[in-house]
Amino acid sequence: MSTSAGTSPSTQTSVPQVPEIPAEVRERMLEVYQHLHSHPELSMQEHRTAEFIETQLDRLGIEHVRCGGTGVVGILRNGDGPVVGFRADSDALPIEEESEVPYRSTARGTLPDGTEVPVMHGCGHDTHVTALLTAAEVLAADTARWSGTVVLIFQPGEETGAGAAAMVEDGLWDKAPHPEIVYGQHVMPGLAGTVSLVSGPVMAYADSWKVTLFGEQSHGSQPQDSIDPIVQGAHIITRLQGIVSREVAPLRSAVVTVGTFHAGLKENIIPDRAEFTLNVRTMDDDVREQVLAAIRRIILAEAQASGAPEPQIEELYTFPKNLNDPEATQALTEALHSTLGEENVLETEPKMGSEDFGHLPTALGVPSVFWFYGGFDQQTVDSGTMPVNHSPRFVPVPEPTLWTAARAALTAILSRVGHRP
Template sequence: MTDISEYPDIPAELRQRMLDFYRHLHANPELSMQEHATAAFIEAHLDTLGIEHFRCGGTGVVGVLRNGEGPVVGFRADTDGLPIQEDSTVDYRSTARGTLADGTEVPVMHGCGHDTHVAALMTAAEVLAADRDSWSGTLVLLFQPGEETAAGAQAMVEDGLWEKAPQPEIIYGQHVMPGLAGTVEVVSGPAMAYADSWKVTLYGEQSHGSQPQDSIDPIVLGAHIVTRLQGIVSREIGPRRAAVVTVGTFHAGLKENIIPATAEFTLNVRTMEDDVRESVLAAIRRIISAEAAASGAPEPRIEELYRFPRNLNDPDATAALAEVLRGALGAENVLDGEPRMGSEDFGTLPGALGVPSVFWFFGGFDAATVESGTMPVNHSPRFVPVPEPTLWTAATAALAALRSRLGS
């Protein structure tokens, strides 16, 4: 293991370049699996560093920095933005537009901070490429598309990622979160939840609003289902076990005096444990089917929209990383975090190999914002992390993690 204290801080010139990376990425976000310009921007930087690279999973970029014999270590940064209209006053705010899969034109913003992830990893790669005498081994840089839709990591794996790239012995990742810039949170074991998203179509019998007796009303049916679903967590799952069931959309009908033939809603489920996940999903199916039968309606259609894996941090690797980060950032800046009900597809990458991984969080806001009670959260139109010390912290944490595993 390399002694982190042997290595200097990120020099001022490189910190300015990292800020430029961040500003460029923030001003030019792209939607999930459409990150074409972002991928080209990353590739151009890798070219300047002499790092070999290849496309994977469509708009994913994999860089491979070989430096003699030694361990193979991976690090992942996600690259996609979100369909959000930015509400900020920074001079690098996004005015970008994009097109969803259904053809809808939308504003695009890096509303989850993936721009900080990419800028930090590009900077860490530059430090290691310029300082090859201090380490040995192979670094696999995973610039992953499509995290927001759970499509990107799986696309890279299915595109032969681990046949094309050296197989790491461990993979690291990190994510900016609401919190004090300059601090990181480390969680051992389950760090982020499973997420399952479904679309449910309910079928009824259309009729005039004045003749409800001739209808099977899918809106009433849907209302019963939505209400009943909220009893799963409160009445079927033990109070010490985590689960969330959210109905996020409900659409039905075209006119107030027509009982429609169909209704549609989408739901999202978060769980931390395998058996809880299975129980919740089974209960949802049971309720949907039973309420349809109670209404005399046909069996509803259930479609899976996407599924996120659980993020599971290896306990031994996490403990070692926490110690390394304390040395790099100061013990007072390394916090013991708690599992989050948010989700990530990061776990797909190490899961495909069966290797350990560690995924941690870093804060992105100054003390005044943290203490104001109005700190923006991820996916907010105001989620714009302060550049410093956010970027320095992320790049330093990445370097500390990588140096701790690469040979000296």
């Protein structure tokens, strides 16, 4: 969760003169995107991706360091001036791609449990990396326009919530200069060429738990000799649905989803255990605490009601809330109006999706702004079948998606660094 504690440096923001992206850079941008899309890697396994990013930074003469295992931090220094951070995540998902593009992914990967899976950039992180590399190339080639330092954060492991925290724990802000603000962006279903922002809360907390229920195994014909964890689990999962509808105030936001349930090996055996996983989304600290406490209360109470041993609750991961600094968001909105056109800069609503981006600015107590850009042409938008993130068909059109993302990144960075006459 980013914070706006203290005085925001937004008074230093100005509407920048953003240079055009030269034709040869746009050609290279497309090549980079197609390469990344064809060679996706799972979270915290982005070894070839990190090497590719390092090769691109070497080509541009930008110093860089590894951080958080497969994270890469580029440091573009250009004299005295403000320090600005910009983050792009690099990991892909265990999805089999269903698109027909010539650069579609046929990659395979291995999950931590050893399962081999297809891999795809089904959330568009390949466009994030491409846009930031393109912005870095433009900035490196036009140093007479600006002064300061840009910290280019190519972060691994966003999909598992591990990457940003890993970079911070590995000394990100010891290895790189401290920015006065950190920016980030994400491709979403929407019209390519547009961006959308919201001030204040922008993305939700996410908490995921694995719950193991214990019982007493018995023959299916002798239920009196069992403690049935499946029945116990059914009561828990049904009762969990009442938290949002009956415990959370109607004008507050929360989502409780049970995503998996596993128990037993044969239809005539009552098993001795069952396991389910759940995911919780909330926008406010107090609602988060309320919902998580209610979930724990229900799990323990239903186990007791079943005469079962106490369940095991394992916290899998937590994503922080993502908060846009109001002053910095307003300043960036005005700058984007100038570079992209007011009609292409939209106001959006907070999303119940989650991001670990907030760990990066929070570690320094500096403000942040995170926004979205569309990835599909008008025909797809109007079709009613536009792919969503994590779909096997989520493949943004390269243009004007990449151009818009790169221009938005340049706008944000150049609105903060020093300008030279």
